[in-house]
Amino acid sequence: MNRFLFSLTCSTLAAWPLLAEEPTKLDPYVVTAPRGDAPLTVTADPKVPAQPLPAHDGADVLKAIPGFSVVRKGGTDGDPVFRGMAGSRVVVALDGQCVLGGCGNRMDPPTAYAFPGAYDRVTILKGPQTVLHGAGNSAAVVLFENDPLRYTTPTASLQSSLVAGSAGRFDALLDARAGRAAGYARVNGTYTRGDDYEDGSGREVHSAYERWSTNAAVAWTPDEHTTIELSGARSDGEAAYADRAMDGVKFDRENLGLKVKREAISDVVRSVEVQLGYNYVDHVMDNYSLRDFTATAMMPARAVSNPARRTLGGRALVQLVPGEAMLLALGVDYQANRHSVRSTSNQTTMPYEAKPRLRDAEFSQWGAFGELTQKVGDEHRLIGGFRLDRWRATDRRSVVALGMAGSAANPTAGQRRSTELPSGFLRYERDLYVMPGTVYVGLGRSERFPDYWELIKNESATTVSAFRTPIEKTVQLDTGLGLRTEKWSLNASLFANRIDDFLLVQSGYTKPAGMMGTRAATITRAVDAETWGGELSANYRLTEHWRVDVTGAYTRGRNRTDGRPLAQIPPLEGRLALAYTQSSWSAGALLRAVARQDRVAVGQGNIVGQDIGTTPGFAVVSLNASWRFRPWARLSAGVDNLFNKTYAEHISRSGAIVAGYEQTTRVNEPGRTLWTRLDVSF
Ligand SMILES: [Cu+2]
Numbered sequence: 001m002n003r004f005l006f007s008l009t010c011s012t013l014a015a016w017p018l019l020a021e022e023p024t025k026l027d028p029y030v031v032t033a034p035r036g037d038a039p040l041t042v043t044a045d046p047k048v049p050a051q052p053l054p055a056h057d058g059a060d061v062l063k064a065i066p067g068f069s070v071v072r073k074g075g076t077d078g079d080p081v082f083r084g085m086a087g088s089r090v091v092v093a094l095d096g097q098c099v100l101g102g103c104g105n106r107m108d109p110p111t112a113y114a115f116p117g118a119y120d121r122v123t124i125l126k127g128p129q130t131v132l133h134g135a136g137n138s139a140a141v142v143l144f145e146n147d148p149l150r151y152t153t154p155t156a157s158l159q160s161s162l163v164a165g166s167a168g169r170f171d172a173l174l175d176a177r178a179g180r181a182a183g184y185a186r187v188n189g190t191y192t193r194g195d196d197y198e199d200g201s202g203r204e205v206h207s208a209y210e211r212w213s214t215n216a217a218v219a220w221t222p223d224e225h226t227t228i229e230l231s232g233a234r235s236d237g238e239a240a241y242a243d244r245a246m247d248g249v250k251f252d253r254e255n256l257g258l259k260v261k262r263e264a265i266s267d268v269v270r271s272v273e274v275q276l277g278y279n280y281v282d283h284v285m286d287n288y289s290l291r292d293f294t295a296t297a298m299m300p301a302r303a304v305s306n307p308a309r310r311t312l313g314g315r316a317l318v319q320l321v322p323g324e325a326m327l328l329a330l331g332v333d334y335q336a337n338r339h340s341v342r343s344t345s346n347q348t349t350m351p352y353e354a355k356p357r358l359r360d361a362e363f364s365q366w367g368a369f370g371e372l373t374q375k376v377g378d379e380h381r382l383i384g385g386f387r388l389d390r391w392r393a394t395d396r397r398s399v400v401a402l403g404m405a406g407s408a409a410n411p412t413a414g415q416r417r418s419t420e421l422p423s424g425f426l427r428y429e430r431d432l433y434v435m436p437g438t439v440y441v442g443l444g445r446s447e448r449f450p451d452y453w454e455l456i457k458n459e460s461a462t463t464v465s466a467f468r469t470p471i472e473k474t475v476q477l478d479t480g481l482g483l484r485t486e487k488w489s490l491n492a493s494l495f496a497n498r499i500d501d502f503l504l505v506q507s508g509y510t511k512p513a514g515m516m517g518t519r520a521a522t523i524t525r526a527v528d529a530e531t532w533g534g535e536l537s538a539n540y541r542l543t544e545h546w547r548v549d550v551t552g553a554y555t556r557g558r559n560r561t562d563g564r565p566l567a568q569i570p571p572l573e574g575r576l577a578l579a580y581t582q583s584s585w586s587a588g589a590l591l592r593a594v595a596r597q598d599r600v601a602v603g604q605g606n607i608v609g610q611d612i613g614t615t616p617g618f619a620v621v622s623l624n625a626s627w628r629f630r631p632w633a634r635l636s637a638g639v640d641n642l643f644n645k646t647y648a649e650h651i652s653r654s655g656a657i658v659a660g661y662e663q664t665t666r667v668n669e670p671g672r673t674l675w676t677r678l679d680v681s682f
Helices: 002-014 058-062 452-457
Strands: 035-038 041-044 068-071 079-082 090-094 121-126 140-145 155-165 169-180 183-194 209-220 226-239 247-263 269-286 304-320 326-344 358-376 380-395 399-401 407-409 416-431 437-448 472-484 488-512 518-541 546-559 573-581 585-594 618-630 633-640 673-681
Touching: 035 488, 058 068, 058 079, 058 121, 058 140, 079 090, 169 673, 358 452, 380 452, 452 488
Parallel strands: 090 140
Antiparallel strands: 035 041, 041 121, 068 079, 121 140, 155 169, 155 673, 169 183, 183 209, 209 226, 226 247, 247 269, 269 304, 304 326, 326 358, 358 380, 380 416, 399 407, 416 437, 437 472, 472 488, 488 518, 518 546, 546 573, 573 585, 585 618, 618 633, 633 673
C-alpha cells in the first residue's frame, strides 16, 4: 500500500516540470453546489475541489446535490439517500455496471465501490423518468461515467491531485490518458486515508479508513465510428464504524468490462452498443482488527464474517432515428448475481478461511426497454419509455440466524420466485419563448423487486423469512422548470408519489420465542406510503466578481397504513454560498442550515437504518479559497465547520459502544476541518 502511495505521489511531483504546450485551464473555484443542466438532470464533476471536503467515496460526492443526504456510519462508506429513499430505490451504476455490495449489515453500499476520482462525470437522473438504466429506479439513477475518448493525432494527458486535511486526511489521484487514431489507453489510481476525526466537542469518532483503487482501459478504434474497449478495475480498503460492533477490513472489488460501440451506421441507425461486465465483491468484517476486542453477549469471541457477491451483467442498446425529430432507444439488459457468506463466531479456534462459502441467495433479471423522444416544432418534446423485466430469486438458506435466539429452519428454503415487472413514464417538456428555459411535467411508474437485504437479511412479521415480500410499486408525478439568463439561473423540481407496498424495515419487532418469552426481530413489512417535496437551486451574479448560490431541499413522507410519518426522511435544508471570483483566484463562504425533524417513526426505516428520535436543527459555516497560480495548476483550501459546531444528520445511525470511545446518540459529523488541495492538469 505504501509503495502504491509513494509511486502515486512521486509521479505527481515528477509531472510538475512537464509543461504542456496547450495546458488545460483549471477553474479557480471550489464547488459548493453542482448545477442542473436539463430537466430532472444534475451533473457533477467528481475531479474538482468541493466543499465540504467529501470523503473519497460515491456517497459523499452526492451530498452536495440538493435532495441527497448521507447516512453516516463512520468516516466513509455512508449510504446515499435521495428524497428520503435509500438502498436499491436509488440505482447506482459504475461505468454502466451495477455493483451491489455484499455486507448483510450494509457496510458497503454500491457507492462504497465508487472512487469518484476514477470518473469524469456523475449524473443524477431524478424520479422514475428513464428506463435506460435498469429497473426499480423509483427515486433516482446515479451514473458514475467516463467521457468517451477519441483521438485524431497522438495525444497524452495527465491529471493529478493531492489533498491533505485535518484528522490525518491524505488523498492522491493520478489519471493518465494517451491515444492516437488507432486507439487509446487510460490508467487511473486513487488513494485516500483518514484517522479518527473529532466532533465539534472534541470527542473522537471511531472512523479511520484507508481506501485505494486502480482502473485501466485499452481501446481499439479501427475506424472513426467504432470503439472496442476492454477495461478492468481493482480496489480495496478498510474502514472503522462508529455505529456497530464490527469494522470492515476488506472491501475487495475485481472488475472486468467490455464495450463495443459502432456509430453512424446509417441514416436511421445512429449507434449500436454492447456492454458486458463482471464484478466480484469480497468483503470481510470483524470485531478485533480495527478496535480493541471486547467480549459481549452477542460476540463473546473474535468473530469474522466474509460475504461475497459475484455479478454478471450486460446490455445491448440501439439508438434509432426513425423519423424527423424522433429518437428511439431500444435495448435489452441482463443482470445476475449470487451472494455467499462464510463466518465464524471464534476466529481463534475456527478460522473463517477454513470454512466453505455458503451460497444464500441468487438473483437474476432480464429486461427489454424502449425510450422515445419526439420533438414537436422547436419548443415541444414528448418523451416516453417502457420496460418489462423478468426477475427471479432463489432462497438458498437452509437455516435462518436469529442472533441471540440461535437459529431456525428456513420455511422458504430452496424456494424460487419469479415475476414480471412493468415500468414506464411519459413526460412533456417545453422550451420557453420569453427567456432560455424549460418547463416539464412527467408521470412515471416503477416496480421494484425486493433487494437482498429486504428479502434475505430480514424476517417477515409472521415467519423468520421475508422471502415472500411483495413488489414495491411507485407512481410519481415530477414537474419543474429551469431558467437561465446572463445574470442568473434557477432550477426547481417538485415531486409527489404514492407507493404501494413500500418495503418498510422495522427493528425491535416483538416475536414469541418459545419458552424464553419474546425476542426482538428486524422485519420487512409492506405498507402504503406517500412522499412529496422538491429541490430548488438558484444563482445570481451580483456584480462582475460577486456571485450568490442558493439551494434548498424538502421531503415530507407519510406511512398511510400506520397513519404515521414515513421514517428516515431528512428535514428541510438550505444552503447559501457567496463567492468572489477574479480571473485567477476566488474566495467563498458557505452556510448550510438544516431544520429540526420531529416527523419520526421510531424503529421504522429502510435497509440502512431506522428512526431513533427527533433531531434539532443546526447551521454550519464553511470558508474556501482557490488560486490558479499556473494555467495548469490550482491550489485550493477550506475550513469546513468553521465554528466547530457539534451536530449529527437526522438520518445518521446511532452511536455504538466502542472501547475507548464515548458513545453518542448519533454518529456526529466532523468538527472544524482544515483542508488543502493541489490539482495539476497537463
Ligand atoms: Cu460488513
